[in-house]
Amino acid sequence: MPGDFRTQIEALRPYLLRYASMQLRNPDAAEDAVQEALLAALSAEASFAGRSNLRTWLTGILKHKVVDAIRRQSRELPASAAGEEVDLSELDPLFAEDGHFKVAQPAWEGPEDALGQKQFFAALEACLARLPVRTGRVFLMREHMGLETGEICKELGITPTHCWVLLYRARMALRECLQTNWFGK
Amino acid sequence: MASCKEVTRLVSQGLDRNLGLGERLAVRLHFVVCKQCYNVGRQMAFLRRAVQKLSQDESGKGG
Numbered sequence: 270m271p272g273d274f275r276t277q278i279e280a281l282r283p284y285l286l287r288y289a290s291m292q293l294r295n296p297d298a299a300e301d302a303v304q305e306a307l308l309a310a311l312s313a314e315a316s317f318a319g320r321s322n323l324r325t326w327l328t329g330i331l332k333h334k335v336v337d338a339i340r341r342q343s344r345e346l347p348a349s350a351a352g353e354e355v356d357l358s359e360l361d362p363l364f365a366e367d368g369h370f371k372v373a374q375p376a377w378e379g380p381e382d383a384l385g386q387k388q389f390f391a392a393l394e395a396c397l398a399r400l401p402v403r404t405g406r407v408f409l410m411r412e413h414m415g416l417e418t419g420e421i422c423k424e425l426g427i428t429p430t431h432c433w434v435l436l437y438r439a440r441m442a443l444r445e446c447l448q449t450n451w452f453g454k
Numbered sequence: 455m456a457s458c459k460e461v462t463r464l465v466s467q468g469l470d471r472n473l474g475l476g477e478r479l480a481v482r483l484h485f486v487v488c489k490q491c492y493n494v495g496r497q498m499a500f501l502r503r504a505v506q507k508l509s510q511d512e513s514g515k516g517g
Contacts, residue, residue: 288509360459368457374490380500384507393504411470412505418470429471437466444497 274314285331292335292409302338306331343425377452396446408439456480458491465495
């Protein structure tokens with residue numbers, strides 16, 4: 270029944286909103302993307318028939334809407350922001366002159382246990398929020414939405430090399446942040 | 455021998471593209487003697503799993 274389908278879709282709205290907010294960091298843009306995705310889903314009910322997982326299907330639709338929003342947003346980002354972030358000098362304090370680590374990088378204890386804790390994800394989100402805008406965006410497009418680097422480059426109009434630099438800096442910053450705020454505590 | 459700076463960068467790229475044979479070898483050799491980079495590599499892989507779980511766990515349960 271159509272009514273049923275609408276109810277099921279609406280029930281997933283909080284999840285979808287969370288998903289979009291994570292990526293877009295802008296409540297209005299996230300709300301718009303979810304709204305567009307829900308409308309698209311309603312008009313495409315027929316194409317859902319026979320698929321097992323409604324959430325997966327909806328997430329797929331939402332990803333496209335989020336990428337559209339990112340494309341719009343990145344047109345508004347000044348080009349200078351792109352240049353600044355290729356610079357990796359913030360990592361210099363980590364390494365000695367010969368390029369080796371200055372201090373020990375301990376293994377994390379019980380990382381799998383952390384994945385079962387709500388507070389851990391709160392810490393992770395706080396660390397993500399501290400990343401520079403473009404760095405965080407690229408990292409989440411890659412790791413949260415699972416897009417390939419080529420697709421990310423295309424959408425943001427950056428080179429693969431730039432993309433890898435941003436991903437590297439995001440990973441280094443996040444592990445440092447989690448070391449400080451979670452694993453090293 | 456590659457530096458930690460180079461190796462951590464390669465390890466990160468290994469999550470985004472297929473590394474060449476020489477690159478993979480450089481990472482492996484470095485890991486043998488450098489626990490720091492090995493740990494960092496594990497942490498980068500863990501970050502991927504953690505971020506994938508971010509919106510999944512608390513979804514649809516009012517959380």
